[in-house]
Amino acid sequence: MALISIEGLRKRFGTNEVLKGVDLEIEAGEVIAIIGKSGSGKSTLLRCMNGLEAYQAGKITVENAPVTQDETDLRSLRLRVGMIFQQFNLFPHLSAGRNVMLAPMTVKGTKEADARAIAEKVLARVGLEQKFDAFPEQLSGGQQQRVAIARALAMEPRALLCDEITSALDPELVNEVLQVVKGLAQDGMTLAMVTHEMRFARDVCDRVVFMHLGQVHEIGPPGEVFANPRTPELQQFLGQVQ
Ligand code: ADP
């Protein structure tokens, strides 16, 4: 059974239909790269999966529970699916540790001492055990993004959705973040990752989804998708990014 199942998903903004019937199943432990041109609907797809956007037709389930705009559904969904964005969105007035402790305490009611222990554990997992008391402005962009990953991990999600999480970073900081994601992948985390890092997609991901004009245009293992693109659209896209 798929961890995340998407069937016939349609989403429009006003009259602009940006998802035109998306079907996608993501198995537990699977690592998916989502690639495609700007405007092809990648972010909207992730946002629908996390309940951040309502949709007009189709069905999304996470662990068999429907993703809807119903408050109860959304609350339980947010406990199970974490999302990380291009902008780190850390609270500037809180230390790294406090940023990580916040959601467990406010959303799950975790006691402060327990939240601190969780924060220490997940900060160590992203290689920042020394930075518990550092404030965001004292951290590099790569370190801030790793705190954002730790913050998502603190909720013990079943899946993580990553939307271009290295796109705002200076080139020399990209790798430290990708290494953390690779570690999560190796530990069995289910990941759906919108990315321009084609080498990462090739090396780490189980399947690559090529979005074009609001649809899954091609999908397959990276070896096939990159070596033998079947459609001119994917051939053209790969020609531009590689
Ligand atoms: P991608 O992430 O692949 O670049 P997006 O999912 O962000 O693409 O956007 C797909 C289309 O949806 C674009 O045409 C974009 O302008 C439109 N869109 C995205 N978000 C909104 C919004 N909040 N309101 C109106 N249009 C939007």
Ligand code: MG
């Ligand atoms: Mg996007």
